[in-house]
Amino acid sequence: xxxxxxxxxxxxxxxxxxxxxSNGVALGCGDDxxxxxxxxGQQLVVSVDTSVVDVHFPRAAPAFAVGHRALAVALSDLxxxxxxxxxxLMALTFDxxxxxxxxxxxxxxxxxxxxxxxxxxxxxxxxAGGDVTAGELSIGVTVMGEIPPGxxxxxxxxxxxxxxxxxxxxxxGAGGLALWKQGExxxxxxxxxxxxxPEPRLAAGIALRxxxxxxxxxxxxxxxxxxxxxxASQVGALLDVDALPLADGLVHGLGQKAAQQAxxxxxxxxxxxxxxxxxxxxxxxxxxARLGLxxxxxxxxxxxxxxSTTDQRDVSGYAGWQHFNGETP
Amino acid sequence: xxxxxxxxxxxxxxxxxxxxxSNGVALGCGDDxxxxxxxxGQQLVVSVDTSVVDVHFPRAAPAFAVGHRALAVALSDLxxxxxxxxxxLMALTFDxxxxxxxxxxxxxxxxxxxxxxxxxxxxxxxxAGGDVTAGELSIGVTVMGEIPPGxxxxxxxxxxxxxxxxxxxxxxGAGGLALWKQGExxxxxxxxxxxxxPEPRLAAGIALRxxxxxxxxxxxxxxxxxxxxxxASQVGALLDVDALPLADGLVHGLGQKAAQQAxxxxxxxxxxxxxxxxxxxxxxxxxxARLGLxxxxxxxxxxxxxxSTTDQRDVSGYAGWQHFNGETP
Numbered sequence: 001x002x003x004x005x006x007x008x009x010x011x012x013x014x015x016x017x018x019x020x021x022s023n024g025v026a027l028g029c030g031d032d033x034x035x036x037x038x039x040x041g042q043q044l045v046v047s048v049d050t051s052v053v054d055v056h057f058p059r060a061a062p063a064f065a066v067g068h069r070a071l072a073v074a075l076s077d078l079x080x081x082x083x084x085x086x087x088x089l090m091a092l093t094f095d096x097x098x099x100x101x102x103x104x105x106x107x108x109x110x111x112x113x114x115x116x117x118x119x120x121x122x123x124x125x126x127x128a129g130g131d132v133t134a135g136e137l138s139i140g141v142t143v144m145g146e147i148p149p150g151x152x153x154x155x156x157x158x159x160x161x162x163x164x165x166x167x168x169x170x171x172x173g174a175g176g177l178a179l180w181k182q183g184e185x186x187x188x189x190x191x192x193x194x195x196x197x198p199e200p201r202l203a204a205g206i207a208l209r210x211x212x213x214x215x216x217x218x219x220x221x222x223x224x225x226x227x228x229x230x231x232a233s234q235v236g237a238l239l240d241v242d243a244l245p246l247a248d249g250l251v252h253g254l255g256q257k258a259a260q261q262a263x264x265x266x267x268x269x270x271x272x273x274x275x276x277x278x279x280x281x282x283x284x285x286x287x288x289a290r291l292g293l294x295x296x297x298x299x300x301x302x303x304x305x306x307x308s309t310t311d312q313r314d315v316s317g318y319a320g321w322q323h324f325n326g327e328t329p
Numbered sequence: 330x331x332x333x334x335x336x337x338x339x340x341x342x343x344x345x346x347x348x349x350x351s352n353g354v355a356l357g358c359g360d361d362x363x364x365x366x367x368x369x370g371q372q373l374v375v376s377v378d379t380s381v382v383d384v385h386f387p388r389a390a391p392a393f394a395v396g397h398r399a400l401a402v403a404l405s406d407l408x409x410x411x412x413x414x415x416x417x418l419m420a421l422t423f424d425x426x427x428x429x430x431x432x433x434x435x436x437x438x439x440x441x442x443x444x445x446x447x448x449x450x451x452x453x454x455x456x457a458g459g460d461v462t463a464g465e466l467s468i469g470v471t472v473m474g475e476i477p478p479g480x481x482x483x484x485x486x487x488x489x490x491x492x493x494x495x496x497x498x499x500x501x502g503a504g505g506l507a508l509w510k511q512g513e514x515x516x517x518x519x520x521x522x523x524x525x526x527p528e529p530r531l532a533a534g535i536a537l538r539x540x541x542x543x544x545x546x547x548x549x550x551x552x553x554x555x556x557x558x559x560x561a562s563q564v565g566a567l568l569d570v571d572a573l574p575l576a577d578g579l580v581h582g583l584g585q586k587a588a589q590q591a592x593x594x595x596x597x598x599x600x601x602x603x604x605x606x607x608x609x610x611x612x613x614x615x616x617x618a619r620l621g622l623x624x625x626x627x628x629x630x631x632x633x634x635x636x637s638t639t640d641q642r643d644v645s646g647y648a649g650w651q652h653f654n655g656e657t658p
Contacts, residue, residue: 026372030561031483032409032545033376035476038367043355046457047362048418048471052464080361089377091420091469128375131469135381140420140460140469142377145362154360216361232359 007132011113012090023126024086034128036087042146045083049074053137057196058180062187063108065196067115070139073219075123075200076270080217082153082205083145088120089129091140098137123202153208153215158233158275162213164299165281167204167272167288170222171259172247174266179253190248198270204295205272207287212274221267223315226307229273239264239299240310264315275301336461340442341419352455353415363457365416371475374412378403382466386525387509391516392437394525396444399468402548404452404529405599409546411482411534412474417449418458420469427466452531482537482544487562487604491542493628494610496533496601496617499551500588501576503595508582519577527599533624534601536616541603550596552644555636558602568593568628569639593644604630 012029019025027035038044051070053059061069071088078085092112099105120127128144176195184192201217208215214233218225222244230237241260247269250259274295276284281297288295307315341358348354356364367373380399382388390398400417407414421441428434449456457473505524513521530546537544543562547554551573559566570589576598579588603624605613610626617624636644 026478027481027483031485032406033374033412033472033474035410035481036373036375037478038373040369044365044367044373045362046365046416046418046473048420048458048460048469050420050422050460050462050469052422052462055463077361081364083362087375089375089471091377091379091471093379093381093467129377129471131377131379133379133381133467134384135467136465138422138462138464138467140377140379142418142420142458142471143362144375147364149355149366152356152364154356156360 007109011109012127012130025126025128029127029129036128039146041148043149043152045078045081045145045147045152046142047074047077048140048142049077050138050140061196063111064115065187066139067112068119068197070141071116071119072198072200072270074141074143075125075202076198076217076219078143078145079201079205080153080215080272081145081147082151082209082215083147084206085123085125085143085145085202087126087128087144089142090116090127091131091133093133093135093138095135095137123200151209153205153212153274155214155216155229155232158214158229158235158301160235160301160303161278162275162301163278163281163297164226164237164239164301165274165276165284165295165297166218166222166245167201167293167295169245169247169294170218170269170271171250171262171266173198173268173270174262175247175250175253175259177268191250191253194247195268198268200270201272201293203291204288204293207291208272208274208284211280211284211287212276215272215274218269218271218273219267221265222263222273223265223307224267225273229275230305230307233275233301234305235301236304237299237301237307238310239307241313242310243296243298245294245296336438337459340438341456341459354455354457358456358458365457368475370477372478372481374407374410374474374476374481375471376403376406377469377471378406379467379469388466390525392440393444394516395468396441397448397526399470400445400448401527401529401599403470403472404454404531405527405546405548407472407474408530408534409482409544409601410474410476411480411538411544412476413535414452414454414472414474414531416455416457416473418471419445419456420460420462422462422464422467424464424466452529480538482534482541482603484543484545484558484561487543487558487564487630489564489630489632490607491604491630492607492610492626493555493566493568493630494603494605494613494624494626495547495551495574496530496622496624498574498576498623499547499598499600500579500591500595502527502597502599503591504576504579504582504588506597520579520582523576524597527597529599530601530622532620533617533622536620537601537603537613540609540613540616541605544601544603547598547600547602548596550594551592551602552594552636553596554602558604559634559636562604562630563634564630565633566628566630566636567639568636570642571639572625572627574623574625
């Protein structure tokens with residue numbers, strides 16, 4: 001039986017950064033709470049996301065991907081606000097009875113920690129707290145970022161005639177899940193990477209400060225998330241379905257029609273959906289190009305509420321992605 | 330089937346405080362993340378705690394108590410640091426299949442929210458984010474407090490000859506659990522209250538700033554938590570077992586010997602364990618008396634590492650409380 005303290009010490013506290021002024025840690029993990037030093041004059045940007053086995057990711061997903069993904073989906077919320085990520089807290093619930101023996105549990109845990117820490121370090125995010133408990137596998141990640149007052153991207157700033165754009169490519173989350181259910185297990189497959197190892201668009205969110213009039217991340221699917229943005233901003237939208245940037249391999253894997261459908265209503269893409277004035281699009285595209293990322297205009301906001309598409313398809317029925325939807329693959 | 334958005338809107342966003350300068354919220358729930366405004370010059374104090382059904386609380390516990398308790402155990406970590414609680418985030422994982430129908434699920438959820446919110450409001454803690462997911466019942470609570478630099482109580486400041494003291498009374502958590510397992514369900518029973526509705530000692534922690542040389546909260550049991558303090562401070566301890574303040578009803582319920590044992594090694598008490606210089610004890614007791622709380626001296630730190638008791642009992646075998654330890658009551 002693995003002890004909670006040992007696991008935390010071995011896989012989390014040991015890989016933690018030291019207490020330094022630059023990472024804003026005045027007292028690190030190991031006490032009842034952690035002491036952080038926010039930068040003067042910045043607002044804190046906070047969010048929490050839980051990833052549950054068989055709901056948000058398949059039970060057989062590689063542990064590395066489970067750790068990466070749990071942090072990625074939480075960081076994606078900071079990206080959507082344009083925030084700079086600073087700290088995270090990780091609450092892991094973990095069922096030892098799923099493993100043959102302690103060695104198997106340790107191997108899983110080490111791989112999980114590698115996935116979590118490598119993404120965390122890539123985004124200069126310091127682990128500021130954690131908890132490990134016994135139970136069905138689930139990871140709750142709280143993320144904390146900073147942003148100067150007035151610069152946060154919100155869902156409510158879109159205006160009629162603003163253009164609608166997305167970073168990167170869509171449909172990869174749904175396409176990867178479809179492949180996974182068909183038995184594909186090669187993690188180098190681009191669609192499986194999109195599903196299991198999503199990249200939070202933090203640099204893009206920061207680059208879009210001062211340009212995007214509204215933003216959110218696409219976790220529930222383009223149409224569902226566009227609805228959140230439309231409702232918060234009180235605008236309608238006209239989407240150009242043929243303009244949707246499709247994830248690499250998506251048309252090959254699913255065919256043109258299903259690929260477009262995945263881009264419209266699939267979820268787990270973790271791209272940013274933004275609105276901007278037409279005059280700002282070129283500047284935004286240049287800034288994102290420097291990050292190696294496309295920004296594709298896919299539609300336009302309008303005064304008339306509701307959403308329609310250039311090809312007149314019925315898009316009324318998309319309530320949102322149900323993630324892994326409870327089925328065991 | 331209850332939808333996540335509806336639950337959050339109905340039971341959490343509606344009871345949320347408005348965006349105001351006084352609660353430090355610049356943009357409330359409903360966007361991808363929440364914007365908070367920390368007070369200038371303060372350190373942030375952060376911690377996360379997960380409460381899992383059948384591990385930390387019984388499945389049949391009243392929903393009100395589940396909500397109260399999940400927040401209380403997290404706030405207790407802020408109390409142990411002497412912090413002022415400011416904000417919390419709540420990640421609820423919730424299994425609808427446990428309920429007969431939607432009405433039963435709504436009733437549970439409403440009662441849970443009442444327990445969570447009433448404690449939250451009592452401690453002027455603003456809900457700054459949340460997530461509701463499907464799965465085995467579990468609640469992850471991230472708490473965020475503030476404290477002036479240099480004033481936090483830590484585990485590492487105890488010195489030889491400091492006195493060891495505890496707030497309130499001990500053994501109530503273990504006593505309440507024992508009663509619960511015997512079938513007691515009357516929530517007005519003082520021991521059941523101690524187990525199911527613990528009170529985080531936030532005001533006491535703040536009152537002890539500048540006086541306590543070290544502090545932590547008793548969640549794993551006095552001996553186990555004293556070990557954490559001793560290891561962090563590199564001191565030993567001599568405990569006076571007859572001085573332990575026993576929870577109301579504990580001797581009556583368990584007998585003298587088991588009551589002392591519960592106070593020594595039971596967990597879930599959420600009292601503060603502190604060390605202070607002998608000269609500071611009277612002042613600390615006066616400050617806590619103003620809060621209606623006792624501070625009882627129960628021992629003394631010493632240079633010789635390890636722990637012993639005035640009655641020479643063997644206290645080497647207490648690795649710590651296993652909470653609800655996985656058994657279904």
